[in-house]
Amino acid sequence: MPPESLRCRECKTTYPLDARYVCECCFGPLEVAYAAPTAADPDEIKRRIQAGPHSLWRYRDFLPVQAPPRGALPAGWTPLLRADRLAGELGLREVWIKNDAANPTHSFKDRVVSVALARAHELGFDTLACASTGNLANAVAAHAAAAGLNSYVFIPADLEEQKVLATGVYGTNLVAVRGTYDDVNRLCTEISGEHEWAFVNINMRPYYAEGSKTLAFETAEQLGFELPDRVVAPIASGSLFTKIARGFEEWLAAGLLEGTPPTFNGAQAEGCSPVASAFSAGHDICRPVKPDTIAKSLAIGNPADGPYALDLARRTGGSIDSVSDEEIREGIRLLAQTTGIFTETAGGVTVATLRKLARRGDIDRDERVVAYITGEGLKTLDAVRGTFEAWQIEPTLESFEQASQRVAAIA
Ligand SMILES: *Cc1c(COP(=O)(O)O)cnc(C)c1O
Ligand SMILES: [Zn+2]
Numbered sequence: 001m002p003p004e005s006l007r008c009r010e011c012k013t014t015y016p017l018d019a020r021y022v023c024e025c026c027f028g029p030l031e032v033a034y035a036a037p038t039a040a041d042p043d044e045i046k047r048r049i050q051a052g053p054h055s056l057w058r059y060r061d062f063l064p065v066q067a068p069p070r071g072a073l074p075a076g077w078t079p080l081l082r083a084d085r086l087a088g089e090l091g092l093r094e095v096w097i098k099n100d101a102a103n104p105t106h107s108f109k110d111r112v113v114s115v116a117l118a119r120a121h122e123l124g125f126d127t128l129a130c131a132s133t134g135n136l137a138n139a140v141a142a143h144a145a146a147a148g149l150n151s152y153v154f155i156p157a158d159l160e161e162q163k164v165l166a167t168g169v170y171g172t173n174l175v176a177v178r179g180t181y182d183d184v185n186r187l188c189t190e191i192s193g194e195h196e197w198a199f200v201n202i203n204m205r206p207y208y209a210e211g212s213k214t215l216a217f218e219t220a221e222q223l224g225f226e227l228p229d230r231v232v233a234p235i236a237s238g239s240l241f242t243k244i245a246r247g248f249e250e251w252l253a254a255g256l257l258e259g260t261p262p263t264f265n266g267a268q269a270e271g272c273s274p275v276a277s278a279f280s281a282g283h284d285i286c287r288p289v290k291p292d293t294i295a296k297s298l299a300i301g302n303p304a305d306g307p308y309a310l311d312l313a314r315r316t317g318g319s320i321d322s323v324s325d326e327e328i329r330e331g332i333r334l335l336a337q338t339t340g341i342f343t344e345t346a347g348g349v350t351v352a353t354l355r356k357l358a359r360r361g362d363i364d365r366d367e368r369v370v371a372y373i374t375g376e377g378l379k380t381l382d383a384v385r386g387t388f389e390a391w392q393i394e395p396t397l398e399s400f401e402q403a404s405q406r407v408a409a410i411a
Contacts, residue, residue, distance in 0.1 A: 001254070003064040006206050007033040009308075017064065019123055019203040029304065030206050032064045042255035046225065049217075056111055056214040062250055063214075064207050065118040072118065073146040075110035076214050078102040080222040080370070086338040086351075090358040094368045096228070098219055099341055105142045105166070106376035107135035107297070107344075108240065112211035113143045113200055119207040120198035126150060127197040131188035133181045133236060133297050134163040135375055140200060141172035152197065154184050160296060162379045180291060182301050201237075212240045216247025219370055220257055228262050229367040232354045234346045234374055235266040235275050235320065236298040238305030244372070245312050262370075264312050265362075266320035267353035269293035269345075273322035275306045279313060286310075294325045294383055295345040297375060319362070323352040329383055331355065335373070342377030350374070 005014040010028030021030050045061060052058030056076030060066055079099045087095035103110035113136070117128060128144040129152040130136045137153035144151035153167060157176040168174050177184045185202075192199045200208045220227060227248060235241045245264055251257045268276045271293025274286040286306035291299035303309070313320050323331070328345055331352030336342050343351070354371050357363050377384070391407065393399040 001034040001037055001062055001250070003032050004035045005033050006030040019120075019125070019198060021203055021205045032206050032210055034062075037250075037254045040254075045254060045256060049221065056114060056211065056218075059214050059217045062217065062247075062254075063115060064210050065115060065122060068114060068118045069121040069147050071147050072114065073104045073110065073143050075103050075114045076218060078218070080219060081339065081341075083339045086335065089334065089338055090355060091365065092358055092363060092367070092369060093365055095354075096219075096223075096368070096370045097335075097339055097341060098215065098370055098372050100215065100372065100374050101341070101343060101347070101376035105135070105138040106379065107138065108212070108215065108372070108374040109135040109139040110143070111214055112136075112208045112239075113139040115211035116198065116200035116204040116208040117143050117147060117149070120200070120204055121147065121149075123198070125196070125198035127152065127195075129153065129188070129192075129195075129197045129199045130201055131181070131185040131199070132201075133299055134159050134379070135297050136201065137167045137172075137174070138163060141167045141170035141174075144172065145170040154188050154191075156181050156184055156296075156299075158296075160380055160382065162381060166379070180301060181299055182288070185300075185302075205239075209239050209243055212243035213247035213250065215240070215372065216244045217251065219244075220248065220251055223368075225256060227257055227259050228370040230263045230265065230318075230363060230369045231372070232265045232267060232350055232357070232369065233372040234298055234350050235268050235303065235309055236300045236346075237303045238266075238275060238309035240372075240374070241266050242305050242308045242312055245316070261316060264316045264318040265353065265357055266309055266313055266318070267349045268320065268322045269295035269298055269328060269349050270322045270324050271295070272299045272301060274301060275303055275309050276320045276322040278306065279310055279320040284310060293328075293345075294380070295328055295349050296380075297344065297346045298349060319357075321353050321356055323349055323356060327352040327356075329387065332377065332383055333387065336377070341373060343373045344375035344377055344380040345383050346375050347373040347377075348383065 008023035272291035328348035
């Protein structure tokens, strides 16, 4: 499926495949359009995929770039784990965890940056930039360092310290903006008009967004070229959520998969839930909010792909739900204690939403559910602070046995 043009999602006007993101006719968002799938034998496409590298580049036939530049960090090909103990807790039979914390900078953002960087390199940019809620800054700084590009990353000044440190280490130009993510994004849109930089999620956004499709491709391949029945995934701008659906649709069209697309359930934090609010109010567009939640990686108050996320949830019979900060903390612990996977607050949002759906009876016991864990727990340690206590003892057997009895007496 060779990429053919950039195309407006609203009025379908087409543009060349360069660094642009907004339609000149209607101001709608642009996306990559591909030539109609050829009549290639699905088994032949599968063989090409299976002979590819253990990274998202094994799906190059479905991406707008054929190969990464030399020195690129490999991203993708993360584990899909069957989580029977978690399923048991939830009264379900088949739950899978796609663990995208297992990427080079420990979040799914390595996927989108890989594709945006490869296209930026092809277009001749020497500087990569982004407006970030945290994880994107980590990924841009690291991937730019690996490929030998300059980088500028713009973050809200109140970001988690772990994410700031894990970004600065790569030698990027780290710009902390006193404002919300939406302020950062507005500023970066202005800067992108003044500087010839590749802003991965602004002027490179159509390519960036394609990276998220690889989450669907990997899931389907890891399930033996089969579809899940239901997807639970977090929503910030809504790009990840809607592009997972696009990935499954493209493989259905290419004959790599059979059946019907899964039901899509979106997950947001109550403290920043413009899409969940619009869903429950029956609206087609989202009213912007000012975020206040521990799930900072999802704290986008004015989500660009909100209307598409609403449409996806509605047409697949799903929903978009929100969970409280306390439920997010519980979700983190539930996942850790049933699967051994420690996720950041965004994963807590996803697991807490999955639990909410199960409790509400929205999920049939026999469904095959895939939950997307998009980031690593070490990035948001504050979310688990104070939820347990270490035994404080002297280095003696006696002290240990005493502590043991004390704890047993309380339990
Ligand atoms: C960026 C991000 C998301 C979702 O982002 P979208 O803007 O909706 O594509 C989800 N989880 C984590 C951890 C993220 O960093
Ligand atoms: Zn248009």
